[in-house]
Amino acid sequence: MKEDIIQKIAATKRREVAALKQVFGITDLICSSEAGNREILSLRDSILSHPVAIIAEHKRRSPSRGEIAPMSDVGKVATAYAANGAAAMSVLTDTPFFGGSLVDLSMARVAAPSLPILRKEFIVDEYQIHYAKLLGADAVLLIASMLSEEDLKDFNDIAHFIGLQTLVEVHSAEEAAIVPKDADMVGINNRNLSTFATDISHSARLIDSLPADAVKIAESGIHTPDDILQLKGLGFDGFLIGEAFMSTTSPGDTLKEFISVCES
Numbered sequence: 678m679k680e681d682i683i684q685k686i687a688a689t690k691r692r693e694v695a696a697l698k699q700v701f702g703i704t705d706l707i708c709s710s711e712a713g714n715r716e717i718l719s720l721r722d723s724i725l726s727h728p729v730a731i732i733a734e735h736k737r738r739s740p741s742r743g744e745i746a747p748m749s750d751v752g753k754v755a756t757a758y759a760a761n762g763a764a765a766m767s768v769l770t771d772t773p774f775f776g777g778s779l780v781d782l783s784m785a786r787v788a789a790p791s792l793p794i795l796r797k798e799f800i801v802d803e804y805q806i807h808y809a810k811l812l813g814a815d816a817v818l819l820i821a822s823m824l825s826e827e828d829l830k831d832f833n834d835i836a837h838f839i840g841l842q843t844l845v846e847v848h849s850a851e852e853a854a855i856v857p858k859d860a861d862m863v864g865i866n867n868r869n870l871s872t873f874a875t876d877i878s879h880s881a882r883l884i885d886s887l888p889a890d891a892v893k894i895a896e897s898g899i900h901t902p903d904d905i906l907q908l909k910g911l912g913f914d915g916f917l918i919g920e921a922f923m924s925t926t927s928p929g930d931t932l933k934e935f936i937s938v939c940e941s
């Protein structure tokens with residue numbers, strides 16, 4: 678059977694973390710991230726205080742779309758997202774599949790000091806959570822389908838222990854059932870991680886399997902302001918959008934246009 682993309686990514690991530698650990702051990706990493714202690718911004722509060730709460734993503738390429746904005750200046754995009762009403766920013770740090778990097782994360786942090794930032798990564802090891810903090814993230818994505826129930830709980834606790842928030846991503850009712858009660862936000866990904874195809878009606882079908890009081894984020898395949906309004910009507914609090922912004926010449930202006938259409 679052909680290997681799922683997500684399985685291939687998970688294997689790559691394990692090798693990547695093993696190599697990083699050779700250079701910079703986990704104890705050194707934890708000490709460094711604690712030494713540079715900065716005030717963590719609440720991504721969750723920002724979602725709840727924005728009437729149209731968009732987590733605007735920086736994405737250079739993807740396995741499904743190929744190149745989107747390979748030469749993007751992440752600092753410029755971060756400044757533009759902050760200036761044009763983003764509730765938060767998501768920075769893809771994966772290199773082999775999405776063309777991002779840890780440098781992208783730290784450059785976004787410097788360029789947009791008041792904007793909550795999510796490290797968008799395939800987390801398979803707590804090491805990646807400490808690295809997220811070191812480079813200035815406020816929150817991390819935890820993908821339920823890549824983790825055992827036990828690891829999901831542990832990683833959620835570790836993130837909280839070092840002051841970061843968590844967005845737990847699910848794809849099914851079974852995964853929704855294992856989301857830790859104190860996860861800060863729960864996301865439904867409209868992208869099937871085996872095929873990478875998107876279908877926004879997936880969010881609509883699954884929303885009732887999330888706890889009523891969860892902060893709910895719809896992720897992927899959102900291409901128009903109308904998509905946002907439809908998902909908002911169903912009860913979603915926030916919207917994670919990458920391609921629809923990054924495939925335009927000015928991601929910040931496109932974000933602004935989406936918000937103004939939604940608010941009109």
Ligand SMILES: O=P(O)(O)OC[C@@H](O)[C@@H](O)c1c[nH]c2ccccc12
Pocket residue numbers: 734736820846866868870875896897898899917918919920921
């Ligand atoms: O570019 P889009 O379709 O707007 O999607 C953004 C974001 O939701 C997507 O990058 C994403 C969310 N979770 C993921 C997990 C794996 C790969 C990709 C993703």
